[in-house]
Amino acid sequence: MKKIIIGSIITAGILLTGSAQAKYIDKNTEANLVKICEAIKSNSRIRLNLAIEDSGITAKAVSKGLVCNGYDPVTFAIINKAQNTAKFMARKGNVDYEALLAKL
Template identity: 50%
Template sequence: MMKKLLISSVIVAAKFIVGNAQAKYIDPVTESKLVKVCEAIKSDRLIKVHVAVKNSDISLKQITNGLLCNGAHPVNFALANNAEKTAEFLARKSRGNHQQLLTNL
């Protein structure tokens, strides 16, 4: 169940990352890479996050501003999974109001 929710969140996020509202299909390889990014965020290991982001071929800014993991912003997803180091890192990299995101820490 958790994996299905994670995959559906990644599909929604991929539409935002692609930047094209007409995107109806995400290839399974990209989907798998984005699932690995969410899993890395959950792990609270920054090196794992860096490797997953690099392997996804999507910039960190795009991920922090467009990816949804289980329907949540990556910072909130990290916090929900007690991944505070990852949450702080992603909040600093986010284009939005990172101070507001950091107040959740």
């Protein structure tokens, strides 16, 4: 859980439009990013869609910039055996799911 929070904090810094040296991350944004990582791990596309909608961040931005436990969303999903959410995030981020799966 600690790694998810740290990864979310790093990602929030990337996704926010403020300065690259932002020192403060809104607690709500951090909580929303953690929920997205948990939803990716759950392998439920419905839960993932709801978490992304609740965050107010686009699915494309999440797939490009979110870091969960040090991994991009697609790799994080694959490592946690969540193929449904891995394929969904790969489509949103224009990532070749099969090629990424072959590398792992």
